[in-house]
Amino acid sequence: MERTLENSLSCARQLDDADPLRKFRDHFHFPNLNGKEVIYFTGNSLGLFPKKAHSYVDQEFLDWKTLAVEAHLKAKNPWFYYHHFCEQALAKIVGGNKEEVVAMGSLTSNLHLLMVSFYQPKKNRFKIIMEANAFPSDQYAVESQVRYHGYDPDEAIIVIKPREGEHIIRTEDIVQVIDKNSEQLSTIMFGGVNYLTGQLFDMKTIAEAGHNAGAYVGFDLAHAIGNVPLLLHDWNVDFACWCSYKYLNSGPGGVAGVFVHEKHGSDKSLPRFAGWWGNEEETRFQMKKKFSPQFGAAGWQLSNAPVFAMAIHRASLEIFDEAGIKNLRTKSEALTGYLEFVINEYNNRNPSAELKIITPANTFERGCQLSMIAASDGQRIFNLLTASGVMADWREPNVIRMAPVPLYNTFEEVWRLGQILNFSQS
Numbered sequence: 001m002e003r004t005l006e007n008s009l010s011c012a013r014q015l016d017d018a019d020p021l022r023k024f025r026d027h028f029h030f031p032n033l034n035g036k037e038v039i040y041f042t043g044n045s046l047g048l049f050p051k052k053a054h055s056y057v058d059q060e061f062l063d064w065k066t067l068a069v070e071a072h073l074k075a076k077n078p079w080f081y082y083h084h085f086c087e088q089a090l091a092k093i094v095g096g097n098k099e100e101v102v103a104m105g106s107l108t109s110n111l112h113l114l115m116v117s118f119y120q121p122k123k124n125r126f127k128i129i130m131e132a133n134a135f136p137s138d139q140y141a142v143e144s145q146v147r148y149h150g151y152d153p154d155e156a157i158i159v160i161k162p163r164e165g166e167h168i169i170r171t172e173d174i175v176q177v178i179d180k181n182s183e184q185l186s187t188i189m190f191g192g193v194n195y196l197t198g199q200l201f202d203m204k205t206i207a208e209a210g211h212n213a214g215a216y217v218g219f220d221l222a223h224a225i226g227n228v229p230l231l232l233h234d235w236n237v238d239f240a241c242w243c244s245y246k247y248l249n250s251g252p253g254g255v256a257g258v259f260v261h262e263k264h265g266s267d268k269s270l271p272r273f274a275g276w277w278g279n280e281e282e283t284r285f286q287m288k289k290k291f292s293p294q295f296g297a298a299g300w301q302l303s304n305a306p307v308f309a310m311a312i313h314r315a316s317l318e319i320f321d322e323a324g325i326k327n328l329r330t331k332s333e334a335l336t337g338y339l340e341f342v343i344n345e346y347n348n349r350n351p352s353a354e355l356k357i358i359t360p361a362n363t364f365e366r367g368c369q370l371s372m373i374a375a376s377d378g379q380r381i382f383n384l385l386t387a388s389g390v391m392a393d394w395r396e397p398n399v400i401r402m403a404p405v406p407l408y409n410t411f412e413e414v415w416r417l418g419q420i421l422n423f424s425q426s
């Protein structure tokens with residue numbers, strides 16, 4: 001979509017007309033405010049409701065109603081195997097093979113489970129590296145793991161910050177900190193995309209540096225999955241986890257997922273917290289003593305599948321499969337580029353009320369989200385957007401985040417946002 005951008009309705013409409021993914025917008029329900037459809041830029045927080053999830057959930061209601069316990073094996077989609085119905089699509093989205101992924105549990109609890117296996121601090125190797133401003137749940141999880149093993153979080157957790165006066169963490173700084181701590185490093189646990197700044201980290205380089213230092217490397221992909229293409233297998237990432245209610249549109253508290261690299265898939269020496277659903281399927285119902293894990297990520301499961309949440313997940317993953325993550329990325333770069341253009345136009349006209357974009361300008365360092373800091377009056381601008389039917393979000397102390405999502409947002413919506421901003425200053 002190479003063309004000269006203009007801050008005009010006709011330009012926005014031309015871009016929408018040329019968008020091969022345009023039809024996917026109709027697959028979703030949009031919220032209303034005062035009877036008007038909102039401009040929804042918060043798919044990074046809670047993705048929209050895919051219409052076809054209704055019939056997927058209804059199928060499970062029907063099988064429960066008519067088959068009850070028999071549905072475990074006799075349902076149209078047998079519940080015993082339900083997580084398998086998500087694995088093909090998930091594998092494509094994260095760039096792994098299907099044994100490396102499993103839909104299970106919830107994000108923070110999965111992070112704990114993975115840390116049990118991949119954070120095994122020893123007296124001379126106990127440090128863990130994270131990014132500054134990691135999502136609070138990740139900070140709490142890591143701190144509590146460190147304490148659980150008897151170490152002091154202030155000593156064990158190394159937080160990599162942006163340089164003075166900068167908002168973005170430079171990859172060279174990350175690599176340098178890893179190298180410097182290589183003797184004592186146990187694990188690296190980074191975000192894929194930082195929730196606050198929208199920075200997309202160079203996961204391949206971080207994994208390489210981490211392995212050179214003798215550490216395990218894992219990522220929390222909450223803001224990356226379904227947003228940017230991933231190649232976890234090829235990048236040699238050890239473990240990863242994510243939630244499905246953000247870009248994956250699988251509903252509030254929806255079923256989350258984990259990735260465990262194939263190379264650890266049959267490693268029975270890794271410590272892990274086990275449950276019956278992680279046991280080999282053939283012997284699971286023999287109810288015998290002695291846990292025998294399945295090969296791959298599935299061996300980290302604890303409990304039987306939350307079928308209703310998974311039915312929504314499955315419906316949503318099929319949409320991703322149909323749209324294709326590469327196509328989504330192509331549109332996403334153009335759509336976010338247009339948002340950046342419109343914001344910068346506004347800034348040029350309103351230097352005193354500048355919305356400074358802190359997300360990297362390079363497309364390879366960001367997904368669809370742009371985060372901005374208002375020079376003054378951020379809360380007023382944000383409230384005005386809300387009153388005008390734009391759902392963006394506000395993060396303390398002063399960050400406005402907007403995520404135009406390629407599956408369902410349009411160039412025209414971005415143009416309309418610009419009009420609302422400009423109008424607010426006149």
Ligand SMILES: *Cc1c(COP(=O)(O)O)cnc(C)c1O
Nearest residue numbers: 106107108135137195220222243
């Ligand atoms: C959204 C998000 C969470 C939320 O965790 P839940 O366990 O799903 O409540 C955790 N970590 C990151 C990085 C997130 O973006």
